[in-house]
Amino acid sequence: MDTENRNETADDAEAGRPTLKTLAFMTGLGVTTVSRALKDAPEIGAETRRRVQLVAKQIGYRPNRAGVRLRTGKTNVISLVLDTEEQIGGFVSDMIYGISEALAATPYHLIVTPYSRNNDPLEPVRYVVETGSADGIIISRTEPDDKRVRYMTERGFPFATHGRTDMGLEHPYHDFDNHAFAAEAVRKLAALGRSRLALLAPPANLSYYHHMRNGFAEALADCGLAEVPFPAATVDHSIEQIRARTRELLRRKLRPDGIVSGAGASTFALVAGVEDEGLGIGTDLDIVSKQSSRLLHLLRPQLHVVNEDVRLAGSELARAVMGRIAGAPVASLQTLSTPTTVESYRPGIPPR
Amino acid sequence: MDTENRNETADDAEAGRPTLKTLAFMTGLGVTTVSRALKDAPEIGAETRRRVQLVAKQIGYRPNRAGVRLRTGKTNVISLVLDTEEQIGGFVSDMIYGISEALAATPYHLIVTPYSRNNDPLEPVRYVVETGSADGIIISRTEPDDKRVRYMTERGFPFATHGRTDMGLEHPYHDFDNHAFAAEAVRKLAALGRSRLALLAPPANLSYYHHMRNGFAEALADCGLAEVPFPAATVDHSIEQIRARTRELLRRKLRPDGIVSGAGASTFALVAGVEDEGLGIGTDLDIVSKQSSRLLHLLRPQLHVVNEDVRLAGSELARAVMGRIAGAPVASLQTLSTPTTVESYRPGIPPR
DNA sequence: CTATCAATCTGTAACGTTTCAGATTATTGT
């Protein structure tokens, strides 16, 4: 037998990164056999399998991603589609860390696909799907009737959304229970004896606007409290805008004595506006705010906060897309994160 | 001539995403010609070139990345190597936005390669280099004598660092001038009549620790001021730790009347510590802090701040790696960002 | 009129992987 010339000469396997051919040469097997042995295919002898895998481990074989991708179409990439107009707040870092965490023990890589809020949000999604540059997509800023969700669903492209939709389509998602958050917040303010509440809400096109608004409205009704409308500002506005609008809000004849804020960074502006008007947090009015980074109690200890774990959201979303790719039932890929109870610190007493 | 059967039949070019073969079929040319026409190779007729490019644009041809990558080894990917233990502060978001901005008009994609600070920082770099999963790398948390820099330099692998090194190796970098920042900060405090200054510095292993420290020390000497040592805390410590250490610092017999803080998030903790001790910012002592998000003047208007544009850093770094990949001279890929002058707001007066 | 040359174009092979359709054994039943 001409072992000498079975799979090219030894030279081929010499330099550079080991490939299947290298393994084939070293084991004396065919490249096909090696390929199958590595993925535990059934028709490979137990000993051969072990032998191949041993050698592969020894020489540190890593499948060439381009080869796999070209042949199979599988990219082993998850794309995080990001709005780069995102306001201050660092929300995104945690999300990325969370995703990375979930991807760490898998062959998946994370690729960031940016878009500007001013452009069509469908554009980056279409790009990824059309060019097949990822196996799955994670999107945020989800809308009740979301073009992107429809697009990907129609094409059977795996994805998970940060936030739910409301269009009769089942798909993987992770969401923070903003309904519960707002309701909790209102009840807290009620317990504090506040009665005229305002809500600094998300922009009205996003899904969680409705959740938060409904939770707010329901709890308001439950507790018999009144709303002071505050439609002029959303958590998407700039710090300066929110600050200015807050001042206007507080100059009304019937100003609120309690505010629920949907985002940590916005609360910075809110507080500034309140104090610009010579009012005191915890005295003239109370604020309950959601936050993702734990800075608010350092801003003003009198603030009441509810923590949103965005890192967790990232992990969950990554798990969800991977689940979808692997064909898991969608129902098992939908998670809702329940807000913690409202945390309050007594002024002057540092938290544990 | 058997045009009928030149490059397979029409069927091949029918379904799915267009490839070079599709274009070859449509134009009646060979696949090689099409490939060259698209990249403006010299030996292609002017008309042919135009014709091919027109058709390509019309049908929305996009080169298959896996094909290119397999054939040429070029990935068209930049890897951002990230420490996922990063403290609060959202620093990373801006960096990513900046990089995305610079990559937007290029064929490059951004991939995030995470690592835990507890593990070997060389590990993710080695992974990328060994598997060839990117054409270039961006790293941060640069050290004066940086293993990663040495590793990549030895292998001729393109990279850019956020922060400079000091090991006699030329390489692309972007850095914020922390020396100038610290010096500016000290001068500001001197001008405010402060005389005993402390520095909340970065961890001592990082390059910019030395820059900041030296700037601090030099300006201190220039102004004839004294230092109150504060080695117990760094900007990498947790909020709680910094807060506690700050309290200890302020309980010393000779406490500082001015503090320079190297990071925005740390300043939150610093302020809390100061106020825990019953001292007032702007009265008992002044603080000059660096910040990347513009929240500090909302925390306490009395704070003096210098802004670091991390988004810009991201763009510059991306440009630098791409330059390196394209073979630009290293000297042209080293940028230093000069700090703005110290911004101060008078209490109660909202900033423009 | 032929040889040379430049200008265009072309097919083949290769990158590393997986799938397909066998080929080679060894094992079994009769």
Place this chain on the structure above:
DNA sequence: ACAATAATCTGAAACGTTACAGATTGATAG
């Protein structure tokens, strides 16, 4: 002893791209 079968293994082809080494044409020079 022989065919049938199961258990292993195998080469060739293909994914889409680019580099290499020509082929074809028309024009130019001798």
